[in-house]
Amino acid sequence: MPRKKIIAGNWKMNKTAKEAKKLIKELIPLVEKSKADVVICTPFTALYDAVRLTKGTNIAVGAQNIHFEEKGAYTGEVSADMLVDIGVKYVIIGHSERRQYFGDTDETVNLKLKTALSKGLIPIVCCGESLQQRELGVTNELIRTQIKAAFAGVEKEQAKNVIIAYEPIWAIGTGKTATSEQANDACRVIRCVIEEMYNKSTADSIRIQYGGSMNASNAAELLSKPDIDGGLIGGASLKADEFSKIVNYRE
Numbered sequence: 001m002p003r004k005k006i007i008a009g010n011w012k013m014n015k016t017a018k019e020a021k022k023l024i025k026e027l028i029p030l031v032e033k034s035k036a037d038v039v040i041c042t043p044f045t046a047l048y049d050a051v052r053l054t055k056g057t058n059i060a061v062g063a064q065n066i067h068f069e070e071k072g073a074y075t076g077e078v079s080a081d082m083l084v085d086i087g088v089k090y091v092i093i094g095h096s097e098r099r100q101y102f103g104d105t106d107e108t109v110n111l112k113l114k115t116a117l118s119k120g121l122i123p124i125v126c127c128g129e130s131l132q133q134r135e136l137g138v139t140n141e142l143i144r145t146q147i148k149a150a151f152a153g154v155e156k157e158q159a160k161n162v163i164i165a166y167e168p169i170w171a172i173g174t175g176k177t178a179t180s181e182q183a184n185d186a187c188r189v190i191r192c193v194i195e196e197m198y199n200k201s202t203a204d205s206i207r208i209q210y211g212g213s214m215n216a217s218n219a220a221e222l223l224s225k226p227d228i229d230g231g232l233i234g235g236a237s238l239k240a241d242e243f244s245k246i247v248n249y250r251e
């Protein structure tokens, strides 16, 4: 069975609730014929409206982070139950910006991944190397470590529900996209690790996105590669026209 592509917008810390509503209303008709799964990961403050507005459409809604604990004294945090309760379906976990600025580690990424799965959220778990790591030639080892750590203790039946996003840090928000070969090679490494950890059928069914300056002009090329099953889109997901062109990329 060919893997269905999945295009997710990561809005990061952009759009007030009012601005989000406007963007979503513009987006709905533009992506309704998409062959790919479409997800928008809005800020927490826009999630409730996003779920309501996209009800009955082909757009699913995701958050950009969760806490791994179920509830309790964690000031400022949001739990998986809170997201599920309002109809959120996906959650980005371990984005490099969270690892860099907010203390996410391989260990907390693993905890968050297990919590998300246990609550029925679909995790989009991120991995990827810095420019320095690429130049040192340790990209593959780094990705392998991140994936092994993220999936530690995750059962086979659960693992195939996870979406993985390969996002080289040097390509995020920089306009420097990885070449489609570089991106596919990294996605291939990830698929091999999943095969080692689980089995071939899990590796064949798991979906791996590329993220990092993906836009309407380079999406089709990246998505034509055999191991790239979608995109995690930052900047280009903030404009309905641009994002819909990625979603409706020409095969």
Ligand code: PGA
Pocket: 010, 167, 171, 172, 173, 174, 175, 211, 212, 213, 214, 232, 233, 234, 235, 236
């Ligand atoms: P970008 O961000 O598309 O703006 O490079 C991608 C991401 O960080 O998920």
